[in-house]
Amino acid sequence: MRLNVNKLLHTPGASQDFRFEMDLSDLDFGGSKPVCRPVIVEGRVRNEAGMLLCELQAQTTLHCVCDRCLDEFDREKSVPYSCILAEEKATDENDDIILLEQDEVDLSDLARTAFILSMDTKNLCSPDCKGLCGGCGANLNRESCRCKKQVDPRLAKLAKLLEQND
Ligand SMILES: [Zn+2]
Ligand SMILES: [Zn+2]
Structure with missing residues (x-):
């Protein structure tokens, strides 16, 4: 104008x-x-x-x-x-x-x-x-990080075996 x-x-x-x-x-x-x-x-x-x-x-x-x-x-x-x-x-x-x-x-x-x-x-x-978690991609404003809960089941089994051998 x-x-x-x-x-x-x-x-x-x-x-x-x-x-x-x-x-x-x-x-x-x-x-x-x-x-x-x-x-x-x-x-x-x-x-x-x-x-x-x-x-x-x-x-x-x-x-x-x-x-x-x-x-x-x-x-x-x-x-x-x-x-x-x-x-x-x-x-x-x-x-x-x-x-x-x-x-x-x-x-x-x-x-x-x-x-x-x-x-x-x-x-x-x-x-x-709070942004996104670099690991699991969770929007940290709305949800909590899921990284720690996602333990690989195969690794969990292995850990148990090692415990038993002690
Ligand atoms: Zn934002
Ligand atoms: Zn995460």
């Missing part, structure tokens, strides 16, 4: 609200595509003392796979972002200043970038997820 801010630029105190949806379902994060639902973007551009401030919030529900236990789960995600819109940059160092192109700002581009940068590299169903 592109917004023309020409009027806002020249009207101190003026503001404009915006709301749109983005489809980021193709975004691939380490082999999975967690953004399966639309991302709702809501925000406002306002002229404060001659400066254009842009604030927005990108919101969706992610569908994730836990890195430890491989369970699938949903997680609410809300990404706040703000920047200053300007016709020209005073210095190159301020990343918070976004340059306007012919008085227009590409809000989708801003929201998309902010959203992607905020994605976690690790996904855990809960901070204390």
Whole structure:
């Protein structure tokens, strides 16, 4: 969504609200595509003392796979972002200043970038997820490890024989 801010630029105190949806379902994060639902973007551009401030919030529900236990789960995600819109940059160092192109700002581009940068590299169903047992594959959040109980019956017999020979 592109917004023309020409009027806002020249009207101190003026503001404009915006709301749109983005489809980021193709975004691939380490082999999975967690953004399966639309991302709702809501925000406002306002002229404060001659400066254009842009604030927005990108919101969706992610569908994730836990890195430890491989369970699938949903997680609410809300990404706040703000920047200053300007016709020209005073210095190159301020990343918070976004340059306007012919008085227009590409809000989708801003929201998309902010959203992607905020994605976690690790996904855990809960901070204390116990994961899967490396031996029996049990999901230790729900069941107990079966490794110890699985004694090979042939070995059990052998152990008994050895006992008798003593
Ligand atoms: Zn987990
Ligand atoms: Zn086990």
